[in-house]
Amino acid sequence: MQVFYATQFVLPLPPGHRFPMAKYQLLRDRLADELPGIRLAQALPASDGELALAHTPGYIQAISDGSVDPRIQREIGFPWSPAMAERARRSVGATISACRAAFQDGVAANIAGGTHHAYADKGGGFCVFNDAAVASRLMQAEWGRQRAKPLRVAIVDLDVHQGNGTARIFHGDPTVFTLSLHGQKNFPFRKEPSDLDVDLPDGCGDDEYLSALEGALDELDRRFDPGLVIYLAGADPHEGDRLGRLKLTWDGLEARDRRVFDWAWQRGVPLAFAMAGGYGTRIEDTVQVQVNTFRVAVQYWRRWQNRAR
Secondary structure, eight states, X not given: OEEEEOTTOOOOOOTXXXXXXXXXXXXXXXXXXXXXXXXXXXXXXXXXXXXXXXXOHHHHHHHHHTOOOHHXXXXXXXXXXXXXXXXXXXXHHHHHHHHHHHHHHSEEEEXXXXXXXXXXXXXXXXXXXXXXXXXXXXXXXXXHTTOSSOOOEEEEEOSSSOOHHHHHHTTTOTTEEXXXXXXXXXXXXXXXXXXXXXXXXXXXXHHHHHHHHHHHHHXXXXXXXXXXXXXXXXXXXXXXXXXXXXXXXXXXXXXXXXXXXXXXXXXXXXXXEEOOOOXXXXXXXXXXXXXXXXXXXXXXXXXXXXXXX
């Protein structure tokens, strides 16, 4: 299974910064050690033209040269640096490559990504560029060169925080379905309407969550027929997350992942996934949630390979 990374680009964050940058390298190391079915590849950077499919030229330029409005930089939550700008491009590039690989292999992944708080003209909440939005638009453009029918993309966002930037970018677009299952009282406090929003109460556990997910996937099935799924497999619904406020166990999160992969598999729809948020009180717990997601993914990737024989 092809997995793309940009872990060599580490942001120079100040001491005590709450973003767990180290989780990406820890995840990559564990995947390399524990999952021989994975083929790791360095992500290429997204170009200005690719980013412009979802972002304004002025915002792209400001991130590139550091001329970002200080208010927007504060909303992003990272200080500007050349490494920040390059890593943001590579994170988008990793999801682009994962989508292309998913069309080829059925399932593929980005070790980072899931930057769903980025709007067309600004970032926010540790998100600079919106990787799922750019990748969706680019896959549609590449698809359209050879097919008359447009590619329909379902973005299944299971980060604990609502995908406000993604919802806004695709508002009113019938070719992209945005589904967000998130904490009702959690960030962002001003939410944008997705095609389907499912609000969850603080303290929501496995049974309630999985029932809500099942209902959401049933509604997605009734309303939309995708040719590609982009899955944001956030680790932050875990009960040990500092920012999540939900109470999913290891087993609950694995059941969540398995249900999403199975939904796409049963319909023969390629799936690319990104890791999105994860802010565990113990960084090892966040990484374990993500490793478990990859274990499930490899099982479904193998099913796709057997189907192709």
